[in-house]
Amino acid sequence: MSALAAPTSAATASAAPPAPAAAAAPTDTAPRTPPAGRLAAAVASAQATAPPPAKPQGSTLGTFKALAKQGKPPAEAQMGERPSSMDAVRKELGDCQRCKLHQRRTNIVFGVGEPNARLMFIGEGPGADEDRLGEPFVGKAGQLLTRIIEAMGLSREQVYIANIVKCRPPxxxxxxxxxxxxxxxxxxxxxxxxxxxxxxxxxxVASHALLNLRTPITRLRGTWQKYRGILVMPTLHPAYLLRTPEAKRLVWNDIQEVMRALKLERPS
Structure with a gap:
């Protein structure tokens, strides 16, 4: 089991979250720390080949169907019964055809990483690279997410990564x-x-869907939320950082809050 893996019994959410630090405005003169420096270098190296931004779309469903029937948002619901294994969940998903996204997909992108991890990342949905390879966050934005995880002193193998939807939207x-x-x-x-x-x-998209909120992500990021009793830290998407590298300091502030909650030491 990895250093960041939790015991195999059902984990509980951590104690009351630390008070979030005030988000620092992006600045070229911000103090240089080794992790942030690596993150800045990652942004700079990836920016040149960043994909163009997706066309603006309408709002995404924030209330999941099952919880909407109960009249309460995910943040107020309790964690359901723990499945017997992650393989059992994947087997139940099968060759999913529950919505129209299956018609154009190449692969179902289920999830990857340590199934007993203390830290989980949830994104929006697969892109072209993810659809081709069947693994979340492997394109340019995914490579930057990997650098962010490494700046925490972790690896992709020590966290679990999934998406709101498991097939690529056209x-x-x-x-x-x-x-x-x-x-x-x-x-x-x-x-x-x-x-x-x-x-x-x-x-x-991921923040609004999971938390059933409509707060703009620029205001929601960096604030502690809860999903079924689990602490949630919304942050900006790595694809946004590729287009707006000055926002990297905001994301690093959010990640430092997560590290404090998990009592992770900064890598030297």
């Missing part, structure tokens, strides 16, 4: 409400099995 558009609802039971079971102490939601 033209990288936002997932539609029925698509989010079709995947929600399986994401909920993934979260229930991992039982992480902290979830980092990556970007607007």
């Amino acid at each position: 033209e990288n558009r936002d997932p539609e409400p029925d698509e989010v609802a079709a995947c929600e039971p399986f994401l909920a079971k993934q979260v229930a099995f991992v039982a992480p102490e902290v979830i980092v939601t990556v970007g607007r």
Whole structure:
């Protein structure tokens, strides 16, 4: 089991979250720390080949179907029964055809990493590279996410990474409400099995869908939230950092809050 893996019994959420530090405005004169320096270098190296931004789309479903029927948001619901294994969740998903996204996919992008991790990252959905390889966050934005994880002193193998939807939306558009609802039971079971102490939601779509909120991501990021009793830290998407590298300091502030919650020491 990795250094960051939790015991195989169901983990519980950490104690009351630390008070979030005030977000620092992006600045070229901010103090240089080794992790932030590596993150800045990663942004600079990836920016040249960053993909163009996706076309703006309408809002994404924030209330998952099952919880909407109960009349309460995910943050107020309790964690469901823990599945017997992550393989059992994947087997139940099968060759999913529960929404129209299956019609154009190459691969289902289920999730990857340590199934007993203390830290889980949840993104929006697969892009072209992820659809081709069947693994989340492997394109340019994914490579930057890997650098961010490494700046925490961790590796991809020590965390668990999943998405709100498991098939690529055409033209990288936002997932539609029925698509989010079709995947929600399986994401909920993934979260229930991992039982992480902290979830980092990556970007607007993932943050809004998981937390059932409509707060702009620029205001939501850096604030502690909860999903079924688990601490959640929303942050900006790595793809946004590729287009807006001055925002890297904000993301690093958010990541430092996560490190404090998990009592992780900064790498030297």
